[in-house]
Amino acid sequence: MPITWSATHDRQGLDIMDTEITLRVDGADHRLTVDTRTTLLDALRERLGNTSPKKGCDHGQCGACTVLLDGRRANSCLALAVAHDGAEIVTAAGLATDGELHPMQRSFIEHDAFQCGYCTPGQIVSAVAMLEEAATGWPSTVTFSPPDGTAGEPDTGPVDLATNPDEIRERMSGNLCRCAAYANMIPAIQEVARS
Amino acid sequence: MRPFRYERATDPAGAVALLARSPQAAYLGGGTNLVDLMKLDVARPDLLVDVRGVTSRAIEELPDGGVRIGAGVSNSDLAADPLIRRRYPVVAQAVLAGASTQLRNLATVGGNLLQRTRCVYFQDVSTACNKREPGSGCSAIEGHNRDLAILGTSPDCIATHPSDLAVALAAMDATVQTVGPDGSRAIPLTELHRLPGSEPQHDNVLTHGELITAVDLPPLPFAARSYYRKIRDRASYAFALVSVAAAIDLADGQVRDVRIALGGVAHKPWRATRAEDLLRGGPATEERLRRAAEAELADAQPQSDNAFKIPLARNAIVRTVLDLTGTAR
Ligand SMILES: Cc1cc2nc3c(=O)[nH]c(=O)nc-3n(C[C@H](O)[C@H](O)[C@H](O)COP(=O)(O)OP(=O)(O)OC[C@H]3O[C@@H](n4cnc5c(N)ncnc54)[C@H](O)[C@@H]3O)c2cc1C
Ligand code: FES
Ligand code: FES
Numbered sequence: 001m002p003i004t005w006s007a008t009h010d011r012q013g014l015d016i017m018d019t020e021i022t023l024r025v026d027g028a029d030h031r032l033t034v035d036t037r038t039t040l041l042d043a044l045r046e047r048l049g050n051t052s053p054k055k056g057c058d059h060g061q062c063g064a065c066t067v068l069l070d071g072r073r074a075n076s077c078l079a080l081a082v083a084h085d086g087a088e089i090v091t092a093a094g095l096a097t098d099g100e101l102h103p104m105q106r107s108f109i110e111h112d113a114f115q116c117g118y119c120t121p122g123q124i125v126s127a128v129a130m131l132e133e134a135a136t137g138w139p140s141t142v143t144f145s146p147p148d149g150t151a152g153e154p155d156t157g158p159v160d161l162a163t164n165p166d167e168i169r170e171r172m173s174g175n176l177c178r179c180a181a182y183a184n185m186i187p188a189i190q191e192v193a194r195s
Numbered sequence: 196m197r198p199f200r201y202e203r204a205t206d207p208a209g210a211v212a213l214l215a216r217s218p219q220a221a222y223l224g225g226g227t228n229l230v231d232l233m234k235l236d237v238a239r240p241d242l243l244v245d246v247r248g249v250t251s252r253a254i255e256e257l258p259d260g261g262v263r264i265g266a267g268v269s270n271s272d273l274a275a276d277p278l279i280r281r282r283y284p285v286v287a288q289a290v291l292a293g294a295s296t297q298l299r300n301l302a303t304v305g306g307n308l309l310q311r312t313r314c315v316y317f318q319d320v321s322t323a324c325n326k327r328e329p330g331s332g333c334s335a336i337e338g339h340n341r342d343l344a345i346l347g348t349s350p351d352c353i354a355t356h357p358s359d360l361a362v363a364l365a366a367m368d369a370t371v372q373t374v375g376p377d378g379s380r381a382i383p384l385t386e387l388h389r390l391p392g393s394e395p396q397h398d399n400v401l402t403h404g405e406l407i408t409a410v411d412l413p414p415l416p417f418a419a420r421s422y423y424r425k426i427r428d429r430a431s432y433a434f435a436l437v438s439v440a441a442a443i444d445l446a447d448g449q450v451r452d453v454r455i456a457l458g459g460v461a462h463k464p465w466r467a468t469r470a471e472d473l474l475r476g477g478p479a480t481e482e483r484l485r486r487a488a489e490a491e492l493a494d495a496q497p498q499s500d501n502a503f504k505i506p507l508a509r510n511a512i513v514r515t516v517l518d519l520t521g522t523a524r
C-alpha cells in the first residue's frame with residue numbers, strides 16, 4: 001500500500017510527516033492521521049481515548065502497555081503506529097465481551113491479584129496471550145531441561161502452566177508490578193489455565 | 196523524538212537504494228531498539244525504511260544440511276521453531292533468555308544482531324561517550340563499569356554487545372547474508388561485530404545501507420547437545436553479566452570438537468577459540484576445563500567494578516561444558 005504524507009512544520013521549522021492509517025481496536029475500525037513519531041500506545045491513549053494500555057516506562061521495560069497486536073502480545077510503546085497500519089489490536093478493555101468479563105479478568109479480581117491496578121491491564125493481556133502460546137507449544141527457558149549429557153528430542157507439545165508456576169513466572173517476566181502483587185497473580189493465572 | 200519520514204520497502208534492492216540516497220536513513224525492524232534510542236535522542240534518523248516486509252520470515256533447510264533463517268523472522272518464531280529446537284537448542288535458548296515475550300514478538304533476527312550496546316553512558320546524551328559522539332571521551336572507564344567488558348577493550352570504549360542470540364550464533368559458526376550498495380556478501384558471524392579499537396562508533400563491519408537478509412547455520416550434528424547459560428542480576432528480563440553458549444562432541448570420553456562463546460564480556464560475541472583448542476583431543480575433565488577457561492581469560496583487563504566477571508566467566512564455562520558431558524555434580 002503506498003504511503004502518502006504531507007509535510008508540515010513544527011516550531012523548529014522541521015518537517016513533520018503525517019500519515020493516514022487504519023487500526024482495528026477492540027473490534028472497531030478507526031481511520032486516523034498520525035505523525036510518524038506516534039507510537040501505538042500514544043495513538044490508542046491520546047488519539048482514540050483507549051486508556052486501558054498504560055504508559056509505565058515508555059521504553060519496553062515494564063509491560064504496562066501490552067496489547068495483542070495481530071494476535072500476539074507486544075509492547076505498544078515501542079511500536080510505531082505507521083509501521084502497523086491496518087493492524088488488529090486488542091486491549092484489556094476489549095477482552096470483555098457483551099459486558100461479561102474475560103475469565104482472566106474475573107480470576108484477577110477473585111484472587112486479589114492487584115493493588116494499585118496500574119500494571120493490571122498489561123498483566124491480563126499478557127496472561128491471556130501466554131495461555132495461547134503455551135497451548136501452541138511455544139517454549140520458555142524453563143521448558144528446556146538443563147543438559148544431562150544426552151541430546152533428547154525436544155518436546156514441542158503444549159506446555160502445562162496449571163501445575164508449573166515457574167513457567168508462569170518466566171513467561172510473565174515482561175510485566176513488572178511496582179506493588180509486587182505477583183504472589184496472587186500466579187494462582188489467578190493457574191486457575192484459568194486449569195479450566 | 197526528531198521528525199522523520201517513513202517508507203515501506205517493497206524488495207531488498209529498493210530498500211538498499213533508499214538508504215544509499217540518504218546518509219541519515221536507517222532500516223526499521225521491530226523497532227524495539229531503534230525506537231527506544233530515537234526517544235532517547237541517541238539515534239537520529241531522518242528516514243526509516245521498514246524492511247519487515249522485504250526480508251524473509253521463513254526458516255528453511257539448506258541443501259548442505261544447514262538451516263537458513265530469514266532476517267525478518269521474529270525472535271519468538273525463531274525460538275519456537277521445531278527444527279531449531281532439535282538441531283540447535285542453544286540458539287532457541289539464547290533467544291528465550293533475552294528480553295520478554297512481548298519484545299520477542301516484535302523483534303526481528305536482523306534487528307537483534309544489530310541492537311546497540313546497553314552501556315548507560317551511550318544511552319544518556321548528557322554524558323561523554325566515544326561510541327555515540329566520537330572524540331568526546333568514555334565516561335564508563337572512570338564511572339559505572341560493573342556491567343561492561345573485560346576482553347578486547349580499548350582506551351576509548353569498554354562497551355559490551357548485548358545480544359544473546361549473537362553469542363549462540365557465534366558458537367555455531369553461523370554466516371550472515373547481506374545485500375548492499377556494492378552487491379551481496381556472506382560474513383561469518385564471528386566477523387560481523389568488531390572490537391572497539393579507536394573507532395568505537397562502528398559496532399560492526401556493515402557499510403551504510405547494507406541489509407541483512409538471512410543468517411545461515413551450518414550443519415553441525417553435535418549441536419543437538421548444546422546449551423546457553425546466562426548469568427544476570429535477576430532470574431529473567433535482564434541483560435547478561437556473563438553468558439556461555441556451548442556445544443560438545445565427545446568420542447570415547449575424548450573431546451573431538453567443542454564450541455564455546457561468551458556474552459557480556461566484550462564489544463562482540465567472544466568466541467573462545469583458545470579454550471576450544473586446548474580442550475580438543477583430551478578428556479572433558481573439570482581440571483582441563485578450568486585450565487582452558489583460564490587460558491581464554493588470561494588477557495582479561497577488568498575495570499574498577501567488574502573483575503568479578505573473570506571468575507564468573509571461568510566458572511560458567513566449566514559448569515556449562517561439564518553439564519553437557521553429563522558429568523554428575
Ligand atoms: C527492556 C528490554 C530488554 C531487553 N533484553 C534483552 C536481552 O536480555 N537480550 C537480548 O539479546 N536483547 C534484549 N533486548 C533487545 C532486543 O532483543 C532488541 O531490541 C531486538 O532484538 C531488536 O530487534 P528489532 O527488530 O526490534 O530491531 P530494530 O530496533 O528495528 O533495529 C535495531 C537495529 O538494526 C537495524 N536493522 C534492523 N533490521 C535490519 C536488517 N535486516 N539489516 C540491517 N539492519 C537492520 C536497525 O537499523 C537498527 O539499527 C531487550 C530490549 C529491551 C527494550
Ligand atoms: S510502557 Fe511500554 S513497556 Fe513500559
Ligand atoms: S498493582 Fe500496582 S503496579 Fe501492579
